Amino acid sequence: MHMRVYLNLMKQSALLLSVVIALTMSAFAQTPKELADLWEKYHIATKFPSDARHADLKIYLEKLRQMSIPINEVGKSHEGREIYQMQFGRGPLKIFMWSQMHGDEPTATSTLVDMFAFFQQNRDLAWVKEIEDKLTIRAVPMLNPDGAEVYKRHNAQNLDINRDALNLKSPEAQLLKRLRDEWQPAIGFNLHNQRELTTVGNAPRQAAISLLVVYGDAAKTPSDGHSRNERIASVMVRALNEFIPGHIGRYGDEWTPTAFGDNFSAWGTPVILVETGALYGKDEKFLVKMNFVAFITAIRSIVTGSERTQDPNLYINLPENGSGGLVSFVFRGAGIVYNDGSVKVGDISAVTQRRRASFLQSNVISGLGSIGKVRGLEEYDGSQFNVVQRLGQMATGKGAEFYFFKRDRAIDWTTLDVAQTKPDAVFSFGKWTVGDGKVPRR
Ligand SMILES: [Zn+2]
Secondary structure, eight states, rough: OOOHHHHHHHHHHHHHHHHHHHHHHHHOOOOHHHHHHHHHHHOOOOOGGGGGHHHHHHHHHHHHHTTTTTEEEEEEEETTTEEEEEEEEEOOOOEEEEESTTOOOOHHHHHHHHHHHHHHHHHSSHHHHHHHEEEEEESSSSSSSSHHHHTTTSSSTTGGOOOOOOOOOOOHHHHHHHHHHHHHHHHEEEEEETTTTTTTTTTTTBBBEEEEEEESSSTTOOOOOHHHHHHHHHHHHHTTTTOOTOEEEEEOOOOOOOOOHHHHHTTOOOOOEEEEEOOOTTHHHHHHHHHHHHHHHHHHHHHHHHGGGGTHHHHTTTBBEEOSSSEEEEEEEEEEETSSOOOOEEEEEEEEEEOOSOOOOEEEEEEEEOOHHHEEEEEEEEEEEEEEESSSSSSSSBBBEEEEEETSSOOOOGGGTTTTTTSEEEEEEEEEEETTSSHHHH
C-alpha cells in the first residue's frame, strides 16, 4: 500500500473511532445539564403551566397522539371534562405518575407532556430504548381539570381529592384508585406544587422543589420499596443540586390517613411526592425543566440499577420544609401613613397571591409597623419616603398598592389629591409603575 494512502486511512479510522466514542458517550452518559438542554429542544408544553387549561392540555395530547403515544380517556371529572392516561414503554416494571390533583398546582402537568414527547422522539437513543424495553410508564396529567379550569385546589364538588382516598366521593379519586388497583404499579410519583414562600428549613431561602418518600403507615414501617424510593429521591437531589443547590427541601412526613400518597404506599405502590415551589428570578418554565431533569434522572437510575448504589442520606438529610419568615416584598423604615392621617416609621411586608402567570400580580399587606425578622425576596429602603396605600386602607390583608412621597415634602394627608400632589414613585401589582429605581433596593 502506498504510504500516503495508508496514513490517510489511519487518520480516517481514528476520526471514525472518535465519532463512535462521542456517540456512545452521548447515548449512555446523559448528564443533568444535557437533560436540561434536551428539554429546551424537545418540550412541547408552550404555555406557562398556570395558564394551561384543559383545552390546552388537549392540544398537547393531540401532538403526542400524532407522535404515536398511546393516550386513553380513562374517566371524566365531575363537570364532565375528559381525564387522560398516556403510556410509554412495554417493559415489566410499572411506574405510575399523576399530576395536578390540586387544580392550582400545574407545573408537573407540563413536565409529563414534555417528557413523553422527548421519549417518543428519541427512541433511537440507546438509553431511551432501554427505558422503553424495561419499563412501562403510565401518567395521568391534570387529574383535576375542573379545578385547573378556575385555578383552585379543590374539584367542582369543592372536595380536596387528596383527602378523598378512602371516602372516594369524587369521580377523580375513584378514577385514581381504580387506575392503581387495576394495574398495581411498582412505583408512584405524586406531583404537586407547594407555596412559593416555603423555605428550606428555617433559612429564608425558597424551597424550589421538595421531595417526600411516603411511608405506608403511621408507624413508618421500613420496607424495600421505601428504601429504594429514598435512593431514587437521592438521585433526584443529586441531579437538582447541579442547578438549585440549597433550594431543595424535604416535605413534612406526618401520616395523612385520607391522602393518596400515603394510601398508594399502603396499597403496595410506594410513592415519591414531588412538590414544586418557586425560585426568585426564575419563571415557571424553569421549574418544568427542573422536574424534567429530576424525573428522567430518577427513571434512568431505575432502569440502569444505578439507584442501588446511591447513598440515601442525600435525601434523608435534606432540611425539612419550613416557613422561614420569608415574604415577597419588604419596605424598610418607611413613614407609614395611616388612615387617620398619622405617620409612624416602620416596615411593611407583602405577600404575592397565587395566580395564573398571565393575570396581574396581586400582593397583600402581611405586616405593618414592626414585622419581626421576616425577610423579603425583594427588599427596599423606604427611609427617605412616606407611604400611602393607593386604594384607601393601610391595613394587613389589604392590597400592597402604594404611593411613595419624598419625606421632605410637606403634605396634608387628610386632603391628599394625587392629581395635584404627584407621588415620586408608585408600586402597583408588584411593579414600580412610576419612579422605578427611586426607592432604592436594600
Ligand atoms: Zn397539592
